[in-house]
Amino acid sequence: MQKIAIYPGSFDPVTNGHLDILERGLKLFDKIIVAILTNPGKKFLFPLEERREMLEVSMKRFSNVEIDTFDGLTVDYASQQNAQGILRGLRALSDFEYEFQMALMNRRLNREVQTVFLMTGLRWIYTSSSIIKQAAQFGGSIKGMVPPLVEKKIREKYRQIPV
Ligand code: PNS
Numbered sequence: 001m002q003k004i005a006i007y008p009g010s011f012d013p014v015t016n017g018h019l020d021i022l023e024r025g026l027k028l029f030d031k032i033i034v035a036i037l038t039n040p041g042k043k044f045l046f047p048l049e050e051r052r053e054m055l056e057v058s059m060k061r062f063s064n065v066e067i068d069t070f071d072g073l074t075v076d077y078a079s080q081q082n083a084q085g086i087l088r089g090l091r092a093l094s095d096f097e098y099e100f101q102m103a104l105m106n107r108r109l110n111r112e113v114q115t116v117f118l119m120t121g122l123r124w125i126y127t128s129s130s131i132i133k134q135a136a137q138f139g140g141s142i143k144g145m146v147p148p149l150v151e152k153k154i155r156e157k158y159r160q161i162p163v
Contacts, residue, residue: 003028005085005116008035008074011051012044013150014058015132017124021089022062024118031064033081038071045133045157058147075110086115091125 005025011018011034025032034055038048046054048069055067070077078086086106088099103115127145136142136154143151 002030003085004031004033004081004083005029005087006033006035006074006078006081006083007087008037008070008077010037010042010044010129011055012046012129012133013051013054013146013154015124015127015129015146015150016144017089017091017120017127019058019147020121020124021087021118022059022065025087025116026062026064028116029064029085029087031066032087033066033068033083034059035074035077036067036069038069040071046153050153054147054150054153057149073109075106075113078113079110084112084114086113088115088117089120090117091120091128 005028007018007022007025009018022032022034036048036051036055044051052067052069059065059067068081074086086103088103090096090099099117103117106113106115132142132145133154137158142154146154
């Protein structure tokens with residue numbers, strides 16, 4: 001049986017930390033579906049199509065990866081896709097509370113889908129889309145923390161929205 005995981009997230013935008021988790025996940029799963037949250041109630045810096053484009057370009061080197069969008073419950077989307085796992089990355093201690101809460105709620109909602117946590121590489125332990133956006137917004141360098149296209153797009157975005 002094919003082992004399938006979904007890797008859900010906002011990806012606003014994708015970072016090298018996300019790619020690190022994906023690469024590790026591909027050692028465990030036959031296929032990973034990167035599932036971009038479309039929630040219209042959430043405020044994203046990048047619209048869905050741009051988040052998708054950045055993911056597509058950044059993930060070109062990986063085989064067995066699909067990119068899709070979803071709304072509603074992650075466990076429902078996972079079942080629709082016949083996925084056995086939900087892949088999430090863990091960085092510092094601060095992630096734990098939110099991630100455990102979400103994993104336990106997801107388990108309560110659907111006992112057939114297992115959340116699999118992978119530890120990110122040490123070099124990405126403090127990075128997040130939010131901290132990267134914050135640094136870029138005020139002119140800080142984010143080189144090497146995000147794929148080149150993402151770096152370019154963040155710069156362009158903050159040129160359009162001056163501080
Ligand atoms: O990249 P993020 O923002 O940390 O990803 C969060 C995400 C998309 C995994 C989470 O918000 C989510 O699963 N949203 C869908 C609603 C849901 O199923 N929530 C958890 C159980 S109530």
